Amino acid sequence: MTCNGYYCSQDRPNKFNPNWMKDLPNELLLSQITLPGTHDTCCRNTWEFAETQTWTLEDQLSAGIRFLDIRCRHINNVFAIHHDLIFCGIFFGEVLEIIKKFFLNNQSETVLMRIKEEYTPENNTRSFSDTFANYLTAY
Secondary structure (H helix, E strand, O other), rough: OOOOOOEEEOOOOOOOOOOHHHHOOOOOHHHHHOOOOOOOOOOOOOOOOOOOOOOOHHHHHHHHHOEEEEEEEEOOOOEEEEEOEEEEEEEHHHHHHHHHHHHOOOOOOOOOEEEOOOOOEEEOOOOHHHHHHHHOOOO
16 A cells, blocks of 8 residues: 555545535535545546546545546447546446435535546447436436
């Protein structure tokens, strides 16, 4: 395990804080909060040069991460999570299921996601926007 100011390769967080938002005043604006987040949130267990995370999404959420950088390759009318051309071993539907499960146990929390189209689309019969809308109605 190596930890420095930029990257930590430990398997799990040292500290968990899954409900830190419950103590925030209701009047607080989103623009007044600093949300901890991760770059290429689901890019783990990939080729070494492409890996940006060592913690699972579940552990990131439990540790207090509230901003997710989700990069979706539109392929076969679904979103595969990618880091450029590298598949990260998880699909957008799984990401949504993990977040949904987290919310069931942590109702005071909010998660923001940056959704970005990543790499080359392939074998689609609908647009990226239409596939995204399909996910929204499913979850």
